[in-house]
Amino acid sequence: MSLDGGGAAAPLETAARGRMGSRRGRPSLARRLRRDPGAVIMFLVLIVVCLVMLYPFAFMIINSLRTETQYLNGSGFSTSSWSGLFSALPVGSELLNSTLICAGSIAIILIGSSAAGFAFAKLHYRRQNVIFLGIIGSMMIPVQSIIIPEYVNLSNLGLVNNYLAPILVYSALGMPFATFLMTVFFRGLPDELIEAALCDGFGYVGVFWRIAVRMAAPALATVTVLQFIQIWDDLLVALLLLQEPANRTITVGLGVISSGRAVSIPALMAGSLISALPAIIVYLIFQRYLISGLTMGVSR
């Protein structure tokens, strides 16, 4: 009897394994490429894209480890450009300035956009769509066209050379897209969840803070990464609003180096690498949320 049972189970197991392909349940890459010629082309395209994306990093890393002469000769390695960078620029304080401005702006964007997104998605009021379209429409306004009036306003308020100035400008620039993203996310939250919380004893503010925001981690992470990269890398706003050397951000500092008479490419590469690292780190930390955040609402 037991033999019968074993005999019956074995073919089933084999069949299941066959269906699943490899031991891990997915066919190997080589097997997939053999089966599907289209995948080979896709694979080649992806390799090219990877090379295009990674080459600047490799260029930065290699050339930051060379002297000016080694850079021109294309051979040899040295760390002198790093020591040159640190003696020419207050890298530490500039990184700190960038961090403070990024953190402040992102905090305002997260609070503002999540509250606005929740209101657009879950509350119903008159002219809701018009207001939403107005906010989304403001994404189309290029920063260059409003930066002068912004400067005049902030100057009148006495905020030039104050961290608050770029923080407010970055928040205003980042808010529309972040609000759009958060609205899409909150629209995907079932209404019943909100209503259950209302029955459980919450008001709408409580539902927002205790339920909606807790569930919005992927969307908040997406907003954080996208805004961090944008704000960290920005030169124009910080250059215009933070003119004191002590207030400069890292991108402004690098801009100052590159605008000098004798530009040291290896030192510039070292600075660029330092400048790029935080954005890469933030991306790596939040990348698992980023894809789900960016594809929110796509398959609903």
Next chain:
Amino acid sequence: MATVELDAVSKVYPNGVEAVQSVSLEIGDGELMVLVGPSGCGKTTVLRMVAGLEEISYGEVRIGGRVVNDVSPKDRDIAMVFQNYALYPHMTVAQNIGFGLKMRRLPRADVDLKVRNTAKMLGLGQWLDRKPAQLSGGQRQRVAMGRAIVREPKVFLMDEPLSNLDAKLRVQMRAEVSRIQRRLGVSMLYVTHDQTEAMTMGDRVAVLLGGVLQQCAAPQVLYERPINIFVAAFIGSPAMNMYEGALTQDGTAISLGSQRLALSEEVRRARPALAAYRGRPVVVGIRPEHISAAGPGDTAVLRGNVELLEALGSELLVHFSLDAPFAEVPGAATSGGDRADGDDPGTTASTWGVARVDSGTRIAVGELAGFAVRPGSVHFFDPDTGMAIWDETAAAAGGAPIPAA
């Protein structure tokens, strides 16, 4: 525990759609009232108005005698279970169940104790540390129940809580919900589109169509004395066979197509209002379970061609064709009835009927068979108003008009 009263409650949306029209209901203390009807009949809207999730356009809702029209959901002392359970995905089972208590700032020890007791009652003791995503549908449904129970509210509101479960689990859970409601003795308003669920669970069942309350009565009353053609067709599975017929001039028989069905003196006495229909058309309703294979002594017999047999194990569903035209039933398309789809009402083309007979009945497809009808169980309806024809009292009581389908 409290009574819930709906006094001429209506819901009109800004676009003018009247989803609920002047519904009046009273749910007694500890009573399980089921709201049932086809999709879009307004049953969930009624429930949401009681919960405070939907504004009331006209009328009053009272819970425990207090008018709650302008009271927020959290202050109504109600607990609601939703169709998709609405569990907080970022919280564990214990946190989900205890969340409402925590919001009421109960001491932590009390919350823990109540959560554990509730979880034990629902058989969730071993899953307290799991997140909803790690639970099966049945377990999630029980967590949603637990979240409602633990708060000891005055009223339970249930919005199709079993409709996402598979058939077997649904049967199991509906018994469990009834058991818990009886054990706690809390008033419950339960919404479903499944008439079997309504009939098996409800102390009383309120049938809605097009936002209008059709009938509210005990399940057996709905089954035996439906107030109109819609309720008659909606309650019972398979649905009641409805034909257009006519009462003969002497009132002793009904003609159904080319056939006649004799009405005994007893049948006519039980429906005095039927006398007014002599020589006039009536709608005749016969439940499948009141039709059996005809024997030698049967007098009320219909003959029809057997078209299809469905063996259910304990019984056999026989689909047969008849030359009597079928009667149109408002909302029948969504009532789940076994109707002759595609046939125009009022035509004399062959119409299908369904009989629920004993599984041992010897019958074959294609055979011309005799079907005995239990005359005392035949229902009659006015073809114009759709109202049941019983006696003058029932006719005077009227009932709700049937909205156009």
